Amino acid sequence: MNYVMGYRCTLCGKEYEANLMDYTCPACGPKGILDVVYDYSQMKKQITREYFRDNKNFSMWRYGPMTTVVQNSLLERTLRVGWTPVYLANQLGQKLNLKELYIKDDGINPTSSLKDRASVVAVVKAIENKFDTICCSSTGNAASSLAGNAARMGLKAVIFVPDRAPAGKLTQLLIYGAKVISVAGSYQQTFELSAEAISRWGWYNRNAGINAHLVEGKKTVSLEFIEQLNWEVPDWVAVSVGDGCTIGGVYKGFYDLLMLGLIDRMPKILGVQAEGCCPFVTAHRENKPLVPTEENTLADSIAVGVPRNPVKALEAVKNTQGEWITVSDDKILETMKLLGTTEGIFGEPAGVAGLAGVVEAINKGLIKAHERVGVIITGNGLKDINNGLKAVGEPLRVEPEISQLEQILTN
Amino acid sequence: MNYVMGYRCTLCGKEYEANLMDYTCPACGPKGILDVVYDYSQMKKQITREYFRDNKNFSMWRYGPMTTVVQNSLLERTLRVGWTPVYLANQLGQKLNLKELYIKDDGINPTSSLKDRASVVAVVKAIENKFDTICCSSTGNAASSLAGNAARMGLKAVIFVPDRAPAGKLTQLLIYGAKVISVAGSYQQTFELSAEAISRWGWYNRNAGINAHLVEGKKTVSLEFIEQLNWEVPDWVAVSVGDGCTIGGVYKGFYDLLMLGLIDRMPKILGVQAEGCCPFVTAHRENKPLVPTEENTLADSIAVGVPRNPVKALEAVKNTQGEWITVSDDKILETMKLLGTTEGIFGEPAGVAGLAGVVEAINKGLIKAHERVGVIITGNGLKDINNGLKAVGEPLRVEPEISQLEQILTN
Structure with a gap:
């Protein structure tokens, strides 16, 4: 059961019924990314603060009725995604002279990134629609999360990666048994080859720019964040953008x-981008x-020179x-160390870029000391x-002798 | 508030009051590892199935009153450890011809291993006892978990590692800002040097063989496992041993x-050990x-030639x-791939050794097809x-051309 009324094209604004089979707007083609339109007046009747108070599902599926998934029985079998701390x-707040700084560590997900939220929805939609193979191209986390989530559900995964992807992420893909095309x-180019292959072999398409369901999975990070803050909205929420x-x-x-009045x-x-790859900022x-x-940044997960989802990001x-x-x-590197040292959280470069942006915004006077700030750490530092x-x-480095140690520690 | 009555030496059996300040048995010395003795008759009054039914704390602190921690206010500030899926x-169960196989993925912890359960208790006990520095020696996970948990709580950490520790684990330590002695x-030798330094500089000792509180943190993995299985006890639970x-x-x-009648x-x-380092099995x-x-195994977390806790393990x-x-x-390597491919879980070598042991035990006829089996995955594969x-x-590897792909995929 869900509350999907249909889809609206982010380019031309045309609306479509909920049973549309195309990934993107039939009128605009691949660039006509769709947005899911919900019947909030109906959703409102189920989704209230009381609904959450009594909900014992501590995964992103506590927000299942707010997404596009249909088969609830599938949700019990997926990896446990979400409800990250x-x-x-x-x-860190003190160091940055911020009164209230909240960090959501989305690296604590089954495959160690926020992308699990999208991939698990994609896997469920693929199975609902009777596909046996799912495919994506990705700089890394979308891919590894897809591979892991597909493996758990017995779905075949074909993954296209550019050959610069870090070893950690590649290893994940192969461990999860995906067919990896480097x-x-x-x-x-990686994206275009995957698109061609998807259409040639009729696989389910998990490419985030194409598939409207994925945003509906990713949005659960915000739903959780706000519920975990006891419905008190921060002034700012920072996130890295690729x-x-x-x-x-x-x-x-x-x-x-x-829309729900929550x-x-x-x-x-x-929106935070790396200096060496910042088409949105420009x-x-x-x-x-x-x-x-x-694409000139070490933060590989946000090194995207041709973003697929410009409209949604800019809006x-x-x-x-x-x-x-x-x-x-x-x-970004400084921020990795800063976050680890002050809070015991280890984020990958793209994962902490949002926080680095907050530091920058404070320095520029954009974010003020009295403001409540939320930051989403999008991926685990162990990935890279x-x-x-x-x-x-x-x-x-020391020899096993206390005298050597004494010299070092008393210096 | 807790239910600690005192300590009992695992060697000589002598009992001590709860206010004992020594880490180990004053009579037996460093080998006299202590076991915490609880007043189960009192604990029973609070800790019932109803207690858990109404408990909204989904971290290992839902079991806080069953551990040795005293200051509850500290628990709200720690990293969120436990309640792993x-x-x-x-x-995988089908592949192994097992009717019921349950996997607890303890790699989904803040620093990506089960050791967080022990380290967070150590950090709390150190702060309760007014230490400002905590120290351990470790092959990796105990160290990285200590560094992360200490950072979060503003406690200084000094970590001794043997210089063979994998890069992933070392990087974690340094990111978390610990003083790392390789x-x-x-x-x-690493252990002995740390012991000498701890006594020289008066730091809090997190070495698991020495510190009785750590087992009380680690045990929460079993408490959770059983509660998550709705109190239905498996026939077997497998875990790797170092x-x-x-x-x-x-x-x-x-x-x-x-003891609580739960x-x-x-x-x-x-108990599963690596062939190349199996003192317990021998x-x-x-x-x-x-x-x-x-210490001849690639599973570095269980490569311990001189185990510090022989009595508790054998018992x-x-x-x-x-x-x-x-x-x-x-x-072990085969099992990493097997677990990833069938269930979408990526464990490090020592992390999956328990599961490899289950496969072996099935082959030997020790575990039967009809038995319910639980396995604890102790660490995340991204660590190594x-x-x-x-x-x-x-x-x-392909060039970005569909023709090349066609050849590969249709082979």
């Missing part, structure tokens, strides 16, 4: 809650359409009176040890 | 539940005391009519990508 970051080319789908999902979650205002969304600053850019910031900001790779090592120094 | 492993020597502290904790959890029998505990087979052995198996078993490194890569093949 939210921490009041006392030490493409000697850019993310764009393809634009995650920030689109973050926005959709807040939008749903507003919150009475939206947080401002801070487009916003120059008030022009997105243009393809280089997320615009509709919340939020802001776009860039951070350098050096600042090589960059983790860049962020830290070497350990102290 | 339990999966009915349908596909010792050119064996685990035994130092002996984890299996000791697993046992203690079941023991507590039995279960009416214990599962048989299957001692059991030859019915002799443990002798130091080589865990003996008192439950369980069994000891070894697995080869090849089987190098061994993950050994367990899988290479991805298929």
Whole structure:
């Protein structure tokens, strides 16, 4: 049971029935990414604060009726995605001179990234629609989360990755038994090859720019965040941006809650990109359409020169009176260490870029000391040890003798 | 508030008051590891099935009153450890011809291993006792979990690691801001140097063989497992064994539940060691005391030639009519792939060794098809990508051309 009324094209605005079989707008083609339209007046009757008070499902499926999934029996068998921890970051907040800073650690998911939220929905939709193979192209986390979630549900997965993907993420794919196609080319070429293969072999398409269901999975990060904050909306929520789908999902979650009357205002969304790959920031600053850019950052999960979801991402910031900001790779590495040292959370480079953006926004006077700020850490630092090592120094090496140690520790 | 009556020495059996300040038995010295003794008759009044039914704390602190922690206000500020998922492993169960196989994925913890359960207790006890520095020596997970949990609570951490520790684990330590001492020597030498330093500088000691509180944290994995199985006890629970502290904790959890009348029998505990480092298995087979052995296995977390907790480990198996078993490194790697492919769970080598032991025990006729089996995956595979890569093949590499792909996929 769900409350889907239909789909609306993010480009031309045309609406379609809930039984539409196309991934994107039949009128606009692949760029006509669809947005799911819900019957909030009906949803409102079920989804109340009381509903959550009595709900004992501590996974993202506690929000199942707010998504597009249909077969509830499938949800009991998936990996347990979501209900990741939210921490009041006392030490880090103090260091940044922020009164209230909340960190949601979405690296604590079954395959260690936020992307599990989208992949588990994709897997369920594929099975609901009787596919036996699911496919995506990804710089990493979408892929590994798809591989893991597909494995758990007995669905075959074919994954296209650009050959620069970090070893940690590749290993995950192979451990989960996916058929991995490593493409000697850019993310764009990888994406196009996967699209061709999907249409040739009739697989289910998990590419986030194409598939409208994925944003509906990702939005659960916002639903959780707000519920875990006891429905008190932060002033800002920061998230790193690559393809634009995650920030689109973050926005959709807040939008749903507003439509349901569960919150009475939206947080401002801070979209954070890496300096070396920031098509959204450039487009916003120059008030022009997105243009393809280089993919020159160590934060591989957000190194997307041709974002697939421009409309949803731009609207997320615009509709919340939020802001776009860039951070350098050096600042990203610094932030990895800062977050680990002050709060015991280890995020991958793209995972902490949102937080690096908050630091930058504070320095620029954009975020004020009295504001309540939420940050989503999108992926686990263990995914990308090589960059983790860049962020830290070497350990102290000693022979097993206390005298040597004494010298070191008393210096 | 807790129900600690005192401590009992696992060697000489002598009992001590709850206010004992020594880590180990004053009569037996460092080998006299203590066991915490609870007042179960009092604990019983609070800890009932109804208590859990109404408990909304979904972390290991839902079992806080069953541990040795005192200051409840501290518990709200720790990393969120525990309440990791339990999966009915349908596909894997079928493959192994087991009717009911349950996997508890303890890699889904804040620093990605079961050790978080012990470290968070250690950190709380250190703060309760007004220490400002905590120390341990560890092959990896105990250390990284201590570093993360200490960082979150503003406690300084000094960590001794043998210099063979995998990069993933080392990186975690450094990201969390611990002072890391990499010792050119064996685990035994590393341990001894840490012991000397702890006594020299008066730090809190988190070494699991020494500190009786740690088992009380680790036991929460069993408490959870049984509650998540709706109090239905499996016939077997398998866990990998290195130092002996984890299996000791697993046992203690079941023991507590039995004493409280929450279960009416214990599962048989299957202690699994790597062929290349199996002092417990040898001692059991030859019915002799443990002798130091080589540390010759890729499963670094259980490569412990001189286990610190022999008594608790041996009793865990003996008192439950369980069994000891070894697995080869090849089987461990095979099991990593098997678990990933069938269930979407990625465990590190030591993490899946328990499951490899189950496969072995089935082959030997020790575990029967009709039995209910539980397995604890003790650590996340992302911790040790190098061994993950050994367990899988290479991805298929292609140029971005559909024709090349067609050749590969239709072969």
